[in-house]
Amino acid sequence: xxxxxxxxxxxxxxxxxxxxxxxxxxxxxxxxxxxxxxxxxxxxxxxxxxxxxxxxxxxxxxxxxxxxxxxxxxxxxxxxxxxxxxxxxxxxxxxxxxxxxxxxxxxxxxxxxxxxxxxxxxxxxxxxxxxxxxxxxxxxxxxxxxxxxxxxxxxxxxxxxxxxxxxxxxxxxxxxxxxxxxxxxxxxxxxxxxxxxxxxxxxxxxxxxxxxxxxxxxxxxxxxxxxxxxxxxxxxxxxxx
Numbered sequence: 136x137x138x139x140x141x142x143x144x145x146x147x148x149x150x151x152x153x154x155x156x157x158x159x160x161x162x163x164x165x166x167x168x169x170x171x172x173x174x175x176x177x178x179x180x181x182x183x184x185x186x187x188x189x190x191x192x193x194x195x196x197x198x199x200x201x202x203x204x205x206x207x208x209x210x211x212x213x214x215x216x217x218x219x220x221x222x223x224x225x226x227x228x229x230x231x232x233x234x235x236x237x238x239x240x241x242x243x244x245x246x247x248x249x250x251x252x253x254x255x256x257x258x259x260x261x262x263x264x265x266x267x268x269x270x271x272x273x274x275x276x277x278x279x280x281x282x283x284x285x286x287x288x289x290x291x292x293x294x295x296x297x298x299x300x301x302x303x304x305x306x307x308x309x310x311x312x313x314x315x316x317x318x319x320x321x322x323x324x325x326x327x328x329x330x331x332x333x334x335x336x337x338x339x340x341x342x343x344x345x346x347x348x349x350x351x352x353x354x355x356x357x358x359x360x361x362x363x364x365x366x367x368x369x370x371x372x373x374x375x376x
Contacts, residue, residue: 158364161224164217165361169354171214179207182264183283185340189276192283197270204268208261211290215257221357222250222301228364229308242308249300256297260290292336295349299330302353305360314367319360326353 181200183192197204226247263286270279306323309315315323326349333345 157224157228158361158367161221161228162358162361162365164221164224165358168214168217168221169358171210171217172350172354175207175210175214178203178210179264182207185284185287185343187280187283189278189280189283192267192279193270193272193274193276197268197279198272201268204264208265208268211257211261211264215254215261218250218254218257221361222247222254225301225305225357225360226250226308229305229312229314240308242304244304246301246304246308249297249302249304252297253294253301256289256293259293260286263289291343291346291350292333295330295333295346297330298349298353299327299333302330302356303327315360315363319356319363322352323356323360326356 181196181203183196187196226243229246230243263282267279267282267286270282302323306315306320306327310320329345330349330353333342333349335342336346
């Protein structure tokens with residue numbers, strides 16, 4: 136009898152909040168990803184900037200930072216692997232949070248696709264960086280410059296645009312459900328806009344300042360969203376407020 140009285144109230148609560156296991160897993164993966172990103176930035180601080188002559192890349196960066204290049208590629212590849220479950224769990228949580236009566240739309244799928252693309256961009260950047268570190272000193276300077284540029288485009292621009300899809304899709308899906316606070320949704324949409332605007336770097340390099348905004352701001356937003364979801368618990372069916 137008691138169970139039937141509480142049954143109508145339990146169903147919407149279960150639809151309105153994510154399950155603890157998924158949310159805690161998202162928080163764990165997001166924190167791990169953030170830690171790897173921080174270590175990677177410290178390890179890769181000597182990476183050549185766009186415009187650095189190829190001969191300088193070979194004679195200074197490749198020659199003097201071989202171990203750092205290998206470690207950075209490893210960290211980036213692990214971060215790329217973590218991005219996949221992070222995107223999958225986040226997309227599933229925001230889809231469940233919309234509830235059975237709401238229009239699911241393409242937003243959760245867009246978030247997951249953005250995560251996959253971001254993971255691929257990081258993995259490509261890691262592979263190109265590792266290949267750059269294998270070049271001998273007598274390698275053509277143009278080859279070194281090309282590999283450095285491709286690594287920058289994949290890990291910087293490619294990642295920023297892809298993460299924009301992840302953040303934008305998740306925020307649009309959660310906007311009407313109240314799953315994430317308005318401040319978190321607004322921040323995610325701003326980061327998504329910055330990521331899309333970063334594509335203008337291909338035309339005007341001055342827009343490259345948006346790349347670290349998306350990389351670090353997006354990572355902080357992902358941890359914030361995961362923390363909010365992890366704290367969101369459905370009320371047990373038999374407990375009165």
